[in-house]
Amino acid sequence: MCPRHPEIDAAILDLDGTLIDTLGDFAAALNLMLADLAGPGMARARVDRAMVGRWVGKGSEHLIHCVLNHALALNEYGQEAMKLEATLPHALDSYQRHYGVINGQYAMVFPGARDGLRALRRRGLPLACLTNKPTAHARALLHAKGLDGFFSHVFGGDAFERKKPDPLPLRKTCEALGTAPARTLMIGDSSNDAQAARAAGCPVLLVTYGYNHGEPVRALDADGFVDSLAELERVVGA
């Protein structure tokens, strides 16, 4: 599956769209945020899973930006609320508060993800989780779904100066794992993971069922694709 990089010493896994289907959590928290912004009795925009699937993956700020653009385009908040930049900090606070409460309630571990993690651990590979969602939310979600025990490190979008698709988070995660990027497999679902991995010099494997901004994932530059993380058993030869 990774013909250019058959030997690996560790793996880094993305979270949203790769290990856990979190679109339900995102949509619920965002709709509560939109209700807060609209105020009582006002018409409000709503978002659904499909919309979130196109916007998610570049961290909370980017997601809120997309949602506010969508809401403001509907012009339901009146002239006062039309200033996106002014609304952003309040929206972000509201969203993070709601997400913290909802975290995990409408989320599901993808079929095969647990088997894949077990296969990697059977090979004795140290594992890190590297996501663009805030570290606190990532840790709480992994714990709630019983996946935290697989990882020696969990880093979120606030852990480093820049987020994926910048290669910095991958380089830093390799440092924490004590492995060379060329021997550290990145497993993700989107262009953010693929581009960050390429730039960091990590081999990259992409799942085909995640969220890639509504674009076909197989068009991305990667070393391999899997329809389920259960296929890792074959890929890493556990």
Ligand SMILES: O=C(O)COP(=O)(O)O
């Ligand atoms: O953008 C986010 O919040 C999460 O994205 P990721 O887990 O796919 O990195």
Ligand SMILES: [Mg+2]
């Ligand atoms: Mg992802």
